[in-house]
Amino acid sequence: MQSLLDRIRAEGKVLPGNILNVGSFLNQQADIGLYNEIGREFARRFSDVEVSRILTVEASGIGIACVTAQYFSVPVVFARKFRAKNIGEDLYSAEVTSYTHGIDYTITVPRPYIPSGDSVLLIDDFLANGCALEGLAALTLAAGARLAGAGVVIEKGFQQGGRRLREKNIRIESLAVIDSMGEDGEMVLRTGPSKN
Amino acid sequence: MQSLLDRIRAEGKVLPGNILNVGSFLNQQADIGLYNEIGREFARRFSDVEVSRILTVEASGIGIACVTAQYFSVPVVFARKFRAKNIGEDLYSAEVTSYTHGIDYTITVPRPYIPSGDSVLLIDDFLANGCALEGLAALTLAAGARLAGAGVVIEKGFQQGGRRLREKNIRIESLAVIDSMGEDGEMVLRTGPSKN
Numbered sequence: 001m002q003s004l005l006d007r008i009r010a011e012g013k014v015l016p017g018n019i020l021n022v023g024s025f026l027n028q029q030a031d032i033g034l035y036n037e038i039g040r041e042f043a044r045r046f047s048d049v050e051v052s053r054i055l056t057v058e059a060s061g062i063g064i065a066c067v068t069a070q071y072f073s074v075p076v077v078f079a080r081k082f083r084a085k086n087i088g089e090d091l092y093s094a095e096v097t098s099y100t101h102g103i104d105y106t107i108t109v110p111r112p113y114i115p116s117g118d119s120v121l122l123i124d125d126f127l128a129n130g131c132a133l134e135g136l137a138a139l140t141l142a143a144g145a146r147l148a149g150a151g152v153v154i155e156k157g158f159q160q161g162g163r164r165l166r167e168k169n170i171r172i173e174s175l176a177v178i179d180s181m182g183e184d185g186e187m188v189l190r191t192g193p194s195k196n
Numbered sequence: 197m198q199s200l201l202d203r204i205r206a207e208g209k210v211l212p213g214n215i216l217n218v219g220s221f222l223n224q225q226a227d228i229g230l231y232n233e234i235g236r237e238f239a240r241r242f243s244d245v246e247v248s249r250i251l252t253v254e255a256s257g258i259g260i261a262c263v264t265a266q267y268f269s270v271p272v273v274f275a276r277k278f279r280a281k282n283i284g285e286d287l288y289s290a291e292v293t294s295y296t297h298g299i300d301y302t303i304t305v306p307r308p309y310i311p312s313g314d315s316v317l318l319i320d321d322f323l324a325n326g327c328a329l330e331g332l333a334a335l336t337l338a339a340g341a342r343l344a345g346a347g348v349v350i351e352k353g354f355q356q357g358g359r360r361l362r363e364k365n366i367r368i369e370s371l372a373v374i375d376s377m378g379e380d381g382e383m384v385l386r387t388g389p390s391k392n
Contacts, residue, residue, distance in 0.1 A: 023306065023309075024308070024309070028273060028274055028276065028305070028306065028309060029271055029272070029273045029306075029309040030262055030265070030271060030272040030273070030274075031271055032262060032265045032266055032269075032270070032271060032272060033269075035262060036266070058254065058255035059254035059255040059258060059274070059276075062255060062258040062259045062262075063258045063259060063261070063262035063272065063274075064262075065259070066226055066228060066231060066258075066259035066260075066262050066263055067262055067263065067266075069226070069228045070228055070232070070263075073228075073229075074228070075225055075226060075227055075228060076225070076226040076228060076259065077224060077225045077226070078224055078226075078255070078259075080224065080255075109224070110219065110224065110225075112220070113219075113220070113224060113225045
């Protein structure tokens with residue numbers, strides 16, 4: 001997705017700890033025109049599978065998921081993050097480790113919000129170690145729903161999440177892949193006609 | 197907004213502590229068709245003022261704000277919530293008390309995400325005690341931006357936030373107003389041709 005790659009090159013800031021800050025257009029400040037392009041592209045890539053529900057995790061995935069959902073005409077559900085492990089019985093929950101923030105947390109969704117038999121597309125802004133998407137996949141399967149795949153805006157191709165999820169036969173569509181990030185602020189974006 | 201009132205009547209659940217759970221269509225699970233109706237209605241109500249940016253607060257306001265922003269063709273910024281008070285210098289911050297959750301927290305936005313001179317519309321799902329909107333208004337004014345007003349999906353008319361904000365000459369447009377909520381699960385929704 002060329003407009004996304006251009007934007008990452010122009011505004012993405014490489015920070016210590018393999019963090020890519022794209023807050024000026026992709027999360028804390030959102031370019032809604034770009035969100036619409038992203039949504040259309042996810043709809044194009046997943047046009048061959050049934051999608052009846054989009055699942056994401058708070059907070060920065062929510063806006064992208066809601067704009068994307070317009071192109072699928074489906075509802076959005078977001079999982080909440082908790083530091084506590086004591087979760088009520090009426091919730092699906094999964095443990096997630098955040099390497100970025102160095103903490104463990106629990107993600108939860110009320111059981112009625114993932115009906116069994118639904119076909120769930122996961123949407124998130126980043127795929128790095130893959131723990132958030134693994135947690136969302138676990139919620140989906142716990143609910144007895146099918147996993148249509150995962151749409152990711154930016155994949156850090158040099159981290160292990162993408163490989164690990166694909167080895168589990170989870171279909172991942174990443175709109176941009178970063179092949180390397182250096183301590184000097186350099187990054188290498190994958191180009192060319194890749195399905196990822 | 198009749199479709200919203202109908203939905204609140206059909207699915208809203210009154211919980212102890214004056215909490216109204218509308219998670220099945222307005223936040224944790226989002227009916228994106230309804231989000232579009234909400235966005236169009238905010239655009240209609242604020243069509244007489246300049247809006248160059250929408251500001252909300254994580255997490256449940258983000259989806260509504262992003263879908264609404266399509267009808268204004270403006271970017272969205274969301275404030276992050278922190279429990280800590282030690283905030284960096286490159287952020288605007290405001291203290292907020294959450295009566296619902298019984299905690300104080302700090303909301304922050306990176307300074308470049310609210311340019312001075314912008315005309316900012318606040319968007320949130322609920323207005324109860326008004327502390328979150330007051331915090332967002334404080335961030336806006338700290339940035340030297342103008343406050344176009346606040347668009348709220350559901351106002352708890354029996355709590356003090358709406359009155360307090362209007363006394364400060366902040367324009368509030370609420371798409372549904374709840375006049376009372378009882379311990380027995382009853383609620384009274386304001387009807388009729390009200391501006392609010």
